[in-house]
Structures are given as C-alpha cells and as structure tokens.
Amino acid sequence: MRPERASRWFVTASALFFVAFHVALAVAAPRRVVVTLGLYGFVLHVLFGKAYALVPSYFERTLAWKPGPAVQFPLSAAGTAALALAPLGPPWLRPVGTTLWAGGVGVFLGTLGWTIRGNVTGAATGTGGANAHRAPVDRTANVAVPIALGYLALAAGGALATTVGIVSVRPQQLSHLLAAGTAALFVFGVGFRLFPRFLVAEAPRPVVTVVVATGAVGPALLGFGLFDRGLLLVGGVVEAIAVVGFALSYLCLFLRSERRRVGFYAVLLAVVAGIVGIGLGLAIAVTGRSPALVSAHYRAMLAGFLGLTVVGAAFQFYPPAVGVWPAGDDRAALLSIGLLGGGLGSQIVGLVGQFGWVLSVGTAAGVLGALLYTYVLVAAFARRWNQ
Structure with a gap:
C-alpha cells in the first residue's frame, strides 16, 4: 500500500471516529469514551496517516518499510474501538484494546524511526529550489517530530x-x-x-x-x-x-496571505480555540478542577485546537472542489467548519455559564458538522480511491 493511499485509509477512519466522538458528546457518554474517540480515534489516526506520507520527505528519506501502514491500520483501528468501548463493556476489553493499540504504535514508531535513523534531528530537510530560503525554519520545525x-x-x-x-x-x-x-x-x-x-x-x-x-x-x-x-x-x-x-x-x-482557501478558515478557528482552551487550562490550575471547566478545556483543545486544525489540513490536502458526490463542495466544507466552530463555542458557553440548552444546541451542531465534514471528505476521496 502506497503511503498516500494508506493515508486516505487512516483519514477516513479518523473521520468516522470524529462522528462517533461528537455523538458521544451529545449523549453525555463517559469522559473516557469521549476522549478515546476524539484523541486516539480522530486525531491520532490522521497523525499516523499523514506522518507516513510527509515525514520521510521532510527528513529527505523514503519510507523504510512500505507494508508498515497496512500492518498498523487494523491494529490501531481495532485497538481504539476496544478502548472506547472498555468503560461500557467487559473487563477484558481494556487490556486487549491497549495491547492492539500499543502494537500499532510499535509498528508506527519502528517504521518511522528506522526511516529517519540517519537524520534524527532533521538537519536534512529535503528543502530546495524555490523553497531553499525556508530551510532554516524547516530544520527547526523538524526537531519537533x-x-x-x-x-x-x-x-x-x-x-x-x-x-x-x-x-x-x-x-x-x-x-x-x-x-x-x-x-x-x-x-x-x-x-x-x-x-x-x-x-x-x-x-x-x-x-x-x-x-x-x-x-x-x-x-x-x-x-x-x-x-x-x-x-x-x-x-x-x-x-x-x-x-x-x-x-x-x-x-x-x-493576514499576510492573499490566499483564502476553505481549509484556512478552519485552522483560524482552531488557533482561537487553542487560546481559549489554554486559558481554561490555566484557570483549572489556579482555581481547581471544576467539572465544567475541565469539560470545556478538553473540548476546546481536542475538538477545537487539534480537531479544527485536522479539519483545515484535510480540506487542504483533499480539496472539496474535486468531490464527485452532490453538494460535496467548498460551500458544504465551509458550512461544516461553521457548524463545528459554532457548536464548540456554544458548548463552552453552555458549560461555563451553566446554560443547558446552549450546550445541547452546541453538541447537536457538532454532530451535524462532523457528519458533513465526513461526507465532503469522502466525496473528495471518491474520485481517486482506487489510485
């Protein structure tokens, strides 16, 4: 399985976990269920898929073990599903889910680790040509990986x-x-x-x-x-x-750019949510663990900062305009971003202000936004799924 095709499998699974995450929020599922679906399911599956596609070229390498993504995918997906169901199911689900998930992580770490073993700090960036002036920033950014x-x-x-x-x-x-x-x-x-x-x-x-x-x-x-x-x-x-x-x-x-593609607006909302989430986290550190603040904090960071960043990047990598299904276009993508961002804002206001109906409206908007995001994304995949 080629890295880019494997990436689409991970991103598709991530989108399905994203819907499940918002449904879990709407039905007030236990926090561990919600966090597992959102973090292990939605965020990390995108990270795994795009890391296989991007990191080797960013470190001027080729993927060391091409079957790695295909081997990891069922382990990560099944392990995450088991961990999400663990608080609601039999006791054996958690150890089984942990073992499967950790096994997938082991494949991921082994594959990428062996890929970048000769350039661990990322000093070689693969940056050249018209982008040669970006090499110093790229070297610094690579250190994070x-x-x-x-x-x-x-x-x-x-x-x-x-x-x-x-x-x-x-x-x-x-x-x-x-x-x-x-x-x-x-x-x-x-x-x-x-x-x-x-x-x-x-x-x-x-x-x-x-x-x-x-x-x-x-x-x-x-x-x-x-x-x-x-x-x-x-x-x-x-x-x-x-x-x-x-x-x-x-x-x-x-603000400096003249480009205004639809995914950029999602990341714009994401960084605003990140600032709000960090503020809520600092409030928790100072005042103590109020359940409402804790819930607002993890929603702002997970559904907002990380989640909307993923949505924006996904729409950039897989442009809605290439979608082959009805209404799978930029307008639908923008509507999904509005529902996700507006829904998150309503959830935070509802939690902090203790307005139950505002919280309910926000969670409903989140579910609709996640469904629409998944539809638009899969519509874009449909054109090249067999490539």
Missing part, C-alpha cells in the same frame, strides 16, 4: 506497563502526553512546514524556535505534574507560550 515520537512511545509504554501492573499511569496523564506531547508537537512541527507554503508567507525562525522548545517541554510538565498544583501551573504557562505563539504565527501568516 522525534520529540513527538518520544512522547508517543512514552504513552504507549506507560499504557502497557499499567495494564500488566508494573506501574500506574492515570488515563488523564496518558491523554496529556498524547494530546500535548504527540499531537500538538506534530501540529507545531508539520504546521510550520505546511502552512507557510499553503499561504505563501513566511514564519519568523525565532518564533518557530520558541514554539518548538516550549512545546517540547510543556507536555512533560503537564503529564507528570497533572496532580501537583504548582507543577501543573508551570506546565500550563510553558504550554501556553507554545500554543499562543503558534496561534499568533498562523494569524500573521493568514
């Missing part, structure tokens, strides 16, 4: 060690290692390579350096200091510098 892989390895190892009883790593710690350590770092590293090219604008290297550096340190402080009030606050501040720095960078790129 092996660190993100390290956090993924740490989370998978922690999950397995917890399952067999060697140590006890709490689910919230694993979620922070994966969301902030793996997913957000990939957004920073790959984003600083992709978005300047998409928008035909420049990202200042000092800002990229600060974002990557703080984005590398923050997840460790959050993951290991999650239940230490002081360390949690320090970690929140460090991670805030990374997220806000990335948000301001993207905003500057967007």
Whole structure:
C-alpha cells in the first residue's frame, strides 16, 4: 500500500471516529469514551496517516518499510474501538484494546524511526529550489517530530506497563502526553512546514524556535505534574507560550496571505480555540478542577485546537472542489467548519455559564458538522480511491 493511499485509509477512519466522538458528546457518554474517540480515534489516526506520507520527505528519506501502514491500520483501528468501548463493556476489553493499540504504535514508531535513523534531528530537510530560503525554519520545525515520537512511545509504554501492573499511569496523564506531547508537537512541527507554503508567507525562525522548545517541554510538565498544583501551573504557562505563539504565527501568516482557501478558515478557528482552551487550562490550575471547566478545556483543545486544525489540513490536502458526490463542495466544507466552530463555542458557553440548552444546541451542531465534514471528505476521496 502506497503511503498516500494508506493515508486516505487512516483519514477516513479518523473521520468516522470524529462522528462517533461528537455523538458521544451529545449523549453525555463517559469522559473516557469521549476522549478515546476524539484523541486516539480522530486525531491520532490522521497523525499516523499523514506522518507516513510527509515525514520521510521532510527528513529527505523514503519510507523504510512500505507494508508498515497496512500492518498498523487494523491494529490501531481495532485497538481504539476496544478502548472506547472498555468503560461500557467487559473487563477484558481494556487490556486487549491497549495491547492492539500499543502494537500499532510499535509498528508506527519502528517504521518511522528506522526511516529517519540517519537524520534524527532533521538537519536534512529535503528543502530546495524555490523553497531553499525556508530551510532554516524547516530544520527547526523538524526537531519537533522525534520529540513527538518520544512522547508517543512514552504513552504507549506507560499504557502497557499499567495494564500488566508494573506501574500506574492515570488515563488523564496518558491523554496529556498524547494530546500535548504527540499531537500538538506534530501540529507545531508539520504546521510550520505546511502552512507557510499553503499561504505563501513566511514564519519568523525565532518564533518557530520558541514554539518548538516550549512545546517540547510543556507536555512533560503537564503529564507528570497533572496532580501537583504548582507543577501543573508551570506546565500550563510553558504550554501556553507554545500554543499562543503558534496561534499568533498562523494569524500573521493568514493576514499576510492573499490566499483564502476553505481549509484556512478552519485552522483560524482552531488557533482561537487553542487560546481559549489554554486559558481554561490555566484557570483549572489556579482555581481547581471544576467539572465544567475541565469539560470545556478538553473540548476546546481536542475538538477545537487539534480537531479544527485536522479539519483545515484535510480540506487542504483533499480539496472539496474535486468531490464527485452532490453538494460535496467548498460551500458544504465551509458550512461544516461553521457548524463545528459554532457548536464548540456554544458548548463552552453552555458549560461555563451553566446554560443547558446552549450546550445541547452546541453538541447537536457538532454532530451535524462532523457528519458533513465526513461526507465532503469522502466525496473528495471518491474520485481517486482506487489510485
């Protein structure tokens, strides 16, 4: 299976998990079900698929083991499904799901690790020609990738060690290692390579350096200091510098660019959601774990910062305009972004302000937005599915 075709399989599975994630929010499913569907299912499946397609070329390499994506896909998909159902099903689901998921992660890490083994720091970027001037920023951005892989390895190892009883790593710690350590770092590293090219604008290297550096340190402080009030606050501040720095960078790129493709608006909403989510996280570190603030925080970061970034990048990689199904076009894509962004805003207002009906409207909008996003995405895939 070619990397790009494998990428489409992962992205399609991710979209289905995205719908399930929003449905779980709408029916008030247990938090572990919601987070597993959103993080392990939606966000990480896109990360796996696009990493196979992008990282080798970004590190001036070719994929070391081409069957890797095909071997990983069923392990990751089945493992995630089992982990999502674990809080509702028999006790054996969690260890089985953890083993399958960690096995998929092992294939992913082994394949990419062997691919970049001679260029671990990313000094060779594959950047040349008309983009040669971007090489310094690309080298800095590449540093984020092996660190993100390290956090993924740490989370998978922690999950397995917890399952067999060697140590006890709490689910919230694993979620922070994966969301902030793996997913957000990939957004920073790959984003600083992709978005300047998409928008035909420049990202200042000092800002990229600060974002990557703080984005590398923050997840460790959050993951290991999650239940230490002081360390949690320090970690929140460090991670805030990374997220806000990335948000301001993207905003500057967007304003400087003359391009206005539909996916760019999703990322614009994503970085705004990231700033809101970071603010909510700092409020939790200062005031304590209010259930409403915790729920608003993880929705802002998972459905907002990470989720809408994924949606925007997906619409850029797979333009809605090439869709072959009825109404699978830019207008439908823009409507899905509006439903997802507006729904998320309503959910946060409903949770923080304790307006039940606003929360219900927001979750319903989220479900509709996720369904429409999936439809538009698959409509774009239909033209080249057999390629």
